[in-house]
Amino acid sequence: MTIIRAVPEDEAPEGVERYYAEDRAAFGHVATHTTAMAVNPAAYAAFRALTASTIESLGFRGFELVTLAAALGTGSRHCRLAHGQKSLKVFDESQLERIALDYTDAGLTDAEVEMMRFAEQLARDSAGMTDADSLRLREAGFSDRQIVDITVAAAARVYYGRALQALAVEVDVPPSLSEPLRNALLDGI
Numbered sequence: 001m002t003i004i005r006a007v008p009e010d011e012a013p014e015g016v017e018r019y020y021a022e023d024r025a026a027f028g029h030v031a032t033h034t035t036a037m038a039v040n041p042a043a044y045a046a047f048r049a050l051t052a053s054t055i056e057s058l059g060f061r062g063f064e065l066v067t068l069a070a071a072l073g074t075g076s077r078h079c080r081l082a083h084g085q086k087s088l089k090v091f092d093e094s095q096l097e098r099i100a101l102d103y104t105d106a107g108l109t110d111a112e113v114e115m116m117r118f119a120e121q122l123a124r125d126s127a128g129m130t131d132a133d134s135l136r137l138r139e140a141g142f143s144d145r146q147i148v149d150i151t152v153a154a155a156a157r158v159y160y161g162r163a164l165q166a167l168a169v170e171v172d173v174p175p176s177l178s179e180p181l182r183n184a185l186l187d188g189i
Contacts, residue, residue, distance in 0.1 A: 002169045006035030015041045027085065027174060033078050036169045037160075051156050054149035061090045062115060063153055068185075069103065069116035070154040073123025075189045076161030077171045084185040085174040093181055100184035114140040119154035126155075 007013070009030060012020055016038045023030045037044045055063045064087040071079035080100075087096055098106035103116045114136050121129060137147045173182065 002032075002036055002167050004036045004039055004167055004169070006032075007038060012038075013041075015045070019044065027082075027172070028176075029172075031082065031172050032170045033082065033160075033164050033172070036164065036167055047156060047160060051153060054153040054156075057143070057145045057149045058153065062112070062150075064090060065099070065103070065108070065112055065116050066119040066150055066153045067157050068099065069119035070123040070157035071161055072188065073120040073154075074158050074161040074165075076157070076165065077186060077189055078164045078169065079157055079161045080185045080189060081172065081174055081177065081182065084181060085177055088176075093178060097181050097184040100181070101187060111140040111142065115142070115150055118150060119157075122151065122154045123158050123161075126158075 007016055009017075009020055019034050019038050019041075020030045023034050034044075037047070051063070054066075058066065064083055067079065067083045068087065071083060084096065084100065087099075091099065095107060099108065104113050108116070118133060118137055121133060134147055134151075137150060142150065177185070
């Protein structure tokens with residue numbers, strides 16, 4: 001359990017209350033990761049703006065795939081579960097379970113698989129990456145902007161997942177996720 005003292009919902013300033021309200025709308029409660037990171041509202045806003053800036057070129061589906069892969073690479077249970085729930089907006093539960101267990105054999109396009117492979121590799125061992133890794137994205141048809149945004153989205157997820165792990169923030173388990181999907185999302189983490 002984290003030592004961070006979160007701002008209570010009934011005392012949250014306007015900027016923080018907005019994040020809490022968004023969580024209540026999306027999850028039915030305020031996520032522990034939001035309460036921890038909203039202790040520094042400016043940093044939390046910057047992170048959210050950074051990740052949102054990548055959705056323009058990647059689309060919501062692409063952003064979620066990159067996020068799930070990067071979260072797998074960092075072993076972030078927080079991000080796998082939260083974005084598993086968010087991904088249900090674009091995937092049915094059966095396909096999302098397949099993606100979580102093995103995205104290379106889940107009915108995704110070749111480009112989506114390459115995007116996820118790149119994001120997972122960035123999260124696991126960015127120091128070992130070479131031009132050949134980003135060249136695979138180019139060969140899969142991604143533009144310069146998309147390659148940068150895949151990289152930014154994955155790197156931002158590494159930052160966020162590692163920060164939550166370092167702060168020992170309690171992991172929220174979304175009650176709306178079925179047990180098989182929860183297990184698939186956490187497999188290998």
